[in-house]
Amino acid sequence: MSEAALQQAVGTSNVNEFLSFILGEEHYALDITTVKEIRGYEQVTKIANAPAFIKGVINLRGDIVPIVDLRLKFNVGEATYNQFTIVIMLNVHDRIVGIVVDGVSDVIRLSEEEMLPPPEFGVSFDSKYLHGLADVDENMIILVNIESLITSNELGLVETKSVITEDE
Amino acid sequence: MTIDVTQFHDVFFEESEEHLQDMEQLLMTLDVDSPDQEQLNSIFRAAHSIKGGSGIFNFDALMNLTHVMENLLDKARNQEIEVTSDIVDIFLQTLDVLRDTLTAYKESTDLPQDEIDASIVVLEEALANASGKASSGASDSAQANVAGSEQDDISDDIEGFGFFDDDDTNINTVSEAGVDIGAEIDAEIEGFGFFDDEPSTPVEPAAKSEEVDEGFGFYEPENLPVAPAANTEKRTAPTQPIVKPVKTKPKAAAKEAASIRVDTTKIDSMVNLVGELVITQSMLSNVGQEVEGQLGERLQLAIDELQRNTREIQESVMSMRMLPINMTFNRFPRVVRDLSSKLGKQVDLVIQGGGTEIDKSLIEKLVDPLTHLVRNSIDHGIETPEKRVANGKAEKGTVILSAEQKGSSIIIGIIDDGAGLDRARILDKAMQNGLPVSPDMPDSEVWQLIFEAGFSTAEQVTDVSGRGVGMDVVRRNIESIGGRIEIESSKGEGSAFYIHLPLTLAIVDGMCVSVGEQIFVIPLLNVIESFQPTDSQVKMLGNEQVLWIRDRYWPLVSLTQLMQVDGGVTEPTKGIVVLLESSKKRYGVLVDSLVGQQQVVIKSLEQHYKKVAGIAGATIMGDGKVAMIIDADSVAMSCATVSNSEVLL
Numbered sequence: 001m002s003e004a005a006l007q008q009a010v011g012t013s014n015v016n017e018f019l020s021f022i023l024g025e026e027h028y029a030l031d032i033t034t035v036k037e038i039r040g041y042e043q044v045t046k047i048a049n050a051p052a053f054i055k056g057v058i059n060l061r062g063d064i065v066p067i068v069d070l071r072l073k074f075n076v077g078e079a080t081y082n083q084f085t086i087v088i089m090l091n092v093h094d095r096i097v098g099i100v101v102d103g104v105s106d107v108i109r110l111s112e113e114e115m116l117p118p119p120e121f122g123v124s125f126d127s128k129y130l131h132g133l134a135d136v137d138e139n140m141i142i143l144v145n146i147e148s149l150i151t152s153n154e155l156g157l158v159e160t161k162s163v164i165t166e167d168e
Numbered sequence: 169m170t171i172d173v174t175q176f177h178d179v180f181f182e183e184s185e186e187h188l189q190d191m192e193q194l195l196m197t198l199d200v201d202s203p204d205q206e207q208l209n210s211i212f213r214a215a216h217s218i219k220g221g222s223g224i225f226n227f228d229a230l231m232n233l234t235h236v237m238e239n240l241l242d243k244a245r246n247q248e249i250e251v252t253s254d255i256v257d258i259f260l261q262t263l264d265v266l267r268d269t270l271t272a273y274k275e276s277t278d279l280p281q282d283e284i285d286a287s288i289v290v291l292e293e294a295l296a297n298a299s300g301k302a303s304s305g306a307s308d309s310a311q312a313n314v315a316g317s318e319q320d321d322i323s324d325d326i327e328g329f330g331f332f333d334d335d336d337t338n339i340n341t342v343s344e345a346g347v348d349i350g351a352e353i354d355a356e357i358e359g360f361g362f363f364d365d366e367p368s369t370p371v372e373p374a375a376k377s378e379e380v381d382e383g384f385g386f387y388e389p390e391n392l393p394v395a396p397a398a399n400t401e402k403r404t405a406p407t408q409p410i411v412k413p414v415k416t417k418p419k420a421a422a423k424e425a426a427s428i429r430v431d432t433t434k435i436d437s438m439v440n441l442v443g444e445l446v447i448t449q450s451m452l453s454n455v456g457q458e459v460e461g462q463l464g465e466r467l468q469l470a471i472d473e474l475q476r477n478t479r480e481i482q483e484s485v486m487s488m489r490m491l492p493i494n495m496t497f498n499r500f501p502r503v504v505r506d507l508s509s510k511l512g513k514q515v516d517l518v519i520q521g522g523g524t525e526i527d528k529s530l531i532e533k534l535v536d537p538l539t540h541l542v543r544n545s546i547d548h549g550i551e552t553p554e555k556r557v558a559n560g561k562a563e564k565g566t567v568i569l570s571a572e573q574k575g576s577s578i579i580i581g582i583i584d585d586g587a588g589l590d591r592a593r594i595l596d597k598a599m600q601n602g603l604p605v606s607p608d609m610p611d612s613e614v615w616q617l618i619f620e621a622g623f624s625t626a627e628q629v630t631d632v633s634g635r636g637v638g639m640d641v642v643r644r645n646i647e648s649i650g651g652r653i654e655i656e657s658s659k660g661e662g663s664a665f666y667i668h669l670p671l672t673l674a675i676v677d678g679m680c681v682s683v684g685e686q687i688f689v690i691p692l693l694n695v696i697e698s699f700q701p702t703d704s705q706v707k708m709l710g711n712e713q714v715l716w717i718r719d720r721y722w723p724l725v726s727l728t729q730l731m732q733v734d735g736g737v738t739e740p741t742k743g744i745v746v747l748l749e750s751s752k753k754r755y756g757v758l759v760d761s762l763v764g765q766q767q768v769v770i771k772s773l774e775q776h777y778k779k780v781a782g783i784a785g786a787t788i789m790g791d792g793k794v795a796m797i798i799d800a801d802s803v804a805m806s807c808a809t810v811s812n813s814e815v816l817l
Contacts, residue, residue: 046733047783057786062444064771065776065777
């Protein structure tokens with residue numbers, strides 16, 4: 001077995017796994033190691049003075065966890081909530097955050113070479129929250145740097161010196 | 169292969185700290201007139217444990233110091249020397265040095281070598297002079313000094329160590345400790361209490377035990393009341409003929425046998441799990457109510473059983489976190505003793521209700537605010553003896569430290585019979601600081617002014633009151649643990665500070681209220697009453713609604729507006745008003761209806777989100793939904809912009 005094939009088989013450093021999801025028309029993917037679980041959308045408890053894209057908090061087996069609707073945050077898709085609405089529970093820096101997306105599609109494996117640099121414009125995400133792009137089965141998939149997004153001031157999920165949300 | 173002993177360091181540090189604390193407590197309660205044998209033994213054992221541990225870990229400085237201390241303690245417990253309050257003082261000073269040394273080892277900082285050396289010298293001198301025999305090589309050398317009659321040098325040295333500031337304070341130290349040695353003190357100070365004035369008295373190295381009675385050299389013969397007679401029969405009888413009632417049995421030993429050391433995080437995770445269990449159990453009983461027929465009855469019985477068991481588990485787990493408040497209180501005899509002698513005041517400290525149990529996390533956080541308040545009471549409250557006598561009071565002031573449980577809260581009192589707060593001066597100072605005050609404010613509001621930042625009526629900053637911790641910090645500390653502080657004071661008679669604290673931080677007794685679709689929990693600690701207001705009780709003040717009840721106006725906060733909940737009642741007369749009391753002010757909140765009263769487990773919002781204004785935390789209700797717990801103080805702040813304070817007519 002060649003070195004590369006071995007690496008492929010055990011999934012070592014060169015290959016990363018991503019969970020791809022859909023927001024509106026666009027395909028996104030995030031590092032699968034940050035995903036805690038995927039669950040349906042359930043009734044949230046609202047938080048006062050929070051921006052609209054922070055839907056509220058839910059009880060995740062005893063943890064009080066905030067739910068963010070990325071569709072509202074990035075103005076993509078329709079923010080409807082029904083039994084098919086999906087929440088990806090993420091575990092980033094010991095914090096649990098749920099993100100609402102339109103759907104979860106697949107787990108994809110990408111090697112470093114397959115990851116292309118992110119474009120400067122054309123996607124809803126600021127390029128500083130992106131790892132890059134990938135081309136999978138003729139679809140462009142945007143690789144999100146979910147850690148920097150979740151901890152960013154823009155989402156205001158984490159207490160910083162002065163949290164300025166862009167929600168006006 | 170060597171075993172890595174560093175892994176045991178933490179345990180050693182922790183245990184040694186406990187030993188030091190035990191020793192301090194025992195020394196403080198030691199009755200010098202008739203020392204309790206068991207207490208002396210306990211002190212000795214504690215010192216011995218520290219010595220043993222520090223030897224294993226090669227903490228040489230610690231070992232050397234405890235070794236000398238142990239020698240002296242051994243003499244004391246074998247009644248070869250008499251325990252005087254001076255000796256107790258030396259031990260207490262040594263404890264301080266030991267504590268610093270321990271901290272230095274723990275934090276890997278520089279050892280306080282000068283103090284260690286100084287302490288060893290003092291201990292060795294005490295040892296050499298107190299005992300006829302040299303018990304170690306170290307004390308041999310010290311003894312040689314004495315034999316050379318270099319008393320002046322020694323006492324100079326000792327004065328140089330700063331143990332005694334001047335004669336006055338020493339008298340206070342001694343009398344404060346409950347010992348009445350009276351006129352001997354002055355004489356003792358000159359010789360550091362161990363020497364006779366005559367140079368002939370220093371004990372000869374060869375002194376036998378029979379000679380000890382004369383040769384102790386503690387006092388001049390005229391002043392010797394009972395000690396020599398008692399000492400002749402050393403080892404066979406207690407030092408004093410006056411037998412005090414037998415003291416309580418060796419606490420330290422009993423404690424060790426009956427307890428195990430558990431990491432607090434383990435207990436905390438257990439508390440969390442039990443919290444989950446409580447929630448699951450209430451979910452079950454919700455479901456159980458829907459099951460009908462015979463099966464439903466059987467299920468209900470089982471659920472009732474579960475409920476009882478859950479409650480018991482909860483109580484016992486919570487009790488694991490509970491410790492007697494004496495853990496905090498016990499440090500104060502020392503604080504009071506040191507401070508009162510420093511300030512030349514006479515203060516009796518009375519501790520009441522030390523057995524009251526309180527959450528461990530609260531105990532740790534209480535230390536600073538309590539220390540500050542007690543120091544304040546002595547520094548500003550209690551007057552000097554002359555002043556007290558002039559005002560027709562007893563020379564000795566009293567500070568009472570009390571704790572009691574009332575319902576689900578603990579009330580801690582710091583009560584002194586000193587001068588009381590000076591209303592006029594506080595108002596003056598508040599005026600200078602630009603605070604909104606009026607001369608006819610009620611006392612209770614005037615007293616609260618001293619908690620404002622930058623507020624100090626102390627005319628000069630002493631090292632007692634100028635430690636950088638203001639009363640505003642005290643209040644903030646208390647509030648951060650969910651408590652509030654009240655003051656009662658009357659001029660010339662004293663003042664009392666009452667700290668109201670929740671029993672525990674993990675669970676709160678709450679009033680559940682509904683607003684729109686959402687449920688909020690208001691801590692019962694803050695609730696005064698709730699009622700449906702009538703039209704005539706609701707008034708408009710400018711644009712704001714206020715309530716007229718209990719002969720005063722109350723600002724009214726609408727929870728549906730504040731918490732941005734849709735569909736809540738906005739007409740006060742259609743909803744329910746809950747009157748709340750926070751440490752800052754009293755106000756009413758408007759809610760839709762009352763749901764019920766229950767204990768809720770407090771969950772942190774900050775763990776995965778961030779702090780939200782007006783919200784103390786969240787909890788999970790019986791149906792699995794999240795409910796927010798209202799933070800009465802922070803809601804009070806948000807209504808502060810609406811109307812600055814209660815309007816008084």
